[in-house]
Amino acid sequence: MKKYIACMMSIVFLLVLSGCLYPNERRAENQIPYPAMVESVQSAVDQFQEANGVLPIATRDADTPLYEKYVIEFQRLVPRFLEAPPNNSFERGGIFQYVLVDVEEDPTVMLLDLRLTNAVRDLQQRVNQYLRDQYLPVESIVDQQYVKLDYEALNLREEPTVQSPYSMQELPFIVDSSGRVGIDYKKDLYYFLEQSDFEQLEEGKDIRSILYQSSLLVPAHSFPYVIENGEIILK
Structure with a gap:
C-alpha cells in the first residue's frame, strides 16, 4: 500500500510540475517568430x-x-x-x-x-501630454523634419531605446514634425548596406525593405529612408 501511495504521489507531483511549466513553455512559444x-x-x-x-x-x-x-x-x-x-x-x-x-x-x-508598438505608444503618450500645453521638446534636428527629443523635459532620467529585431543593438526614437514618435533604424540600415553595394540602390527610393529581406519581421513604426549622395537620410 505504501508503495502504491508513493507511486500515486509521484504521479500527482509530476502532473502538478507539468502544469507549472506549461505556461512558461507557452509564453516562450508565443514570442518566437516561427x-x-x-x-x-x-x-x-x-x-x-x-x-x-x-x-x-x-x-x-x-x-x-x-x-x-x-x-x-x-x-x-x-x-x-x-x-x-x-x-x-x-x-x-x-x-x-x-x-x-x-x-x-x-x-x-x-x-x-508588438513589443515595439508598446514602447512607441508609451513614449507617444508622454509626448502628447507635453504637447497639450507646450511645443515639442526638441534636443536636436536629426534629418530635415525629424528631431531628437529632450527627454529631460519629458521627465525621463535617460534616453529610452528599443532593441532592434535585426541586429539586437539598441535603437533610438525619433519624432516627425507633427509629433509622431517612431524608431530610428538608421544604424541597422548602415549595417546591412555595409555588406551590400550602394550603387545597386536607386537614389531617392525608400530602402527599408532591405531590413526584412532576410527576416520575418517588418521595421515597425519606422519612417522612410532614402540614399542621397552616398548617405542614408530620413525622408
Missing part, C-alpha cells in the same frame, strides 16, 4: 485571395504607416483557409501581429513585433 507559422498563414492568404479576389486585411486610414497598414484579419481565414490563428499571433496571446507587405505586386506575410 517560419512554419508564417508559411501556413501565407498559404491561407494566397488561397483566400484566389477565391475572393481581395486580401484578408483590416481597413486602415490612408495615413497609417506602411508597415502597420495591412493587418491580416484571421476571422476571414478561419476555419476555411486556416484552422486557427498561430500561437504566436496577437489573437492567440502572442507578441506578433501578422501583416502584409508588397500588397500590390506580391502580398507577403510578415510579423510586426
Whole structure:
C-alpha cells in the first residue's frame, strides 16, 4: 500500500510540475517568430485571395504607416483557409501581429513585433501630454523634419531605446514634425548596406525593405529612408 501511495504521489507531483511549466513553455512559444507559422498563414492568404479576389486585411486610414497598414484579419481565414490563428499571433496571446507587405505586386506575410508598438505608444503618450500645453521638446534636428527629443523635459532620467529585431543593438526614437514618435533604424540600415553595394540602390527610393529581406519581421513604426549622395537620410 505504501508503495502504491508513493507511486500515486509521484504521479500527482509530476502532473502538478507539468502544469507549472506549461505556461512558461507557452509564453516562450508565443514570442518566437516561427517560419512554419508564417508559411501556413501565407498559404491561407494566397488561397483566400484566389477565391475572393481581395486580401484578408483590416481597413486602415490612408495615413497609417506602411508597415502597420495591412493587418491580416484571421476571422476571414478561419476555419476555411486556416484552422486557427498561430500561437504566436496577437489573437492567440502572442507578441506578433501578422501583416502584409508588397500588397500590390506580391502580398507577403510578415510579423510586426508588438513589443515595439508598446514602447512607441508609451513614449507617444508622454509626448502628447507635453504637447497639450507646450511645443515639442526638441534636443536636436536629426534629418530635415525629424528631431531628437529632450527627454529631460519629458521627465525621463535617460534616453529610452528599443532593441532592434535585426541586429539586437539598441535603437533610438525619433519624432516627425507633427509629433509622431517612431524608431530610428538608421544604424541597422548602415549595417546591412555595409555588406551590400550602394550603387545597386536607386537614389531617392525608400530602402527599408532591405531590413526584412532576410527576416520575418517588418521595421515597425519606422519612417522612410532614402540614399542621397552616398548617405542614408530620413525622408
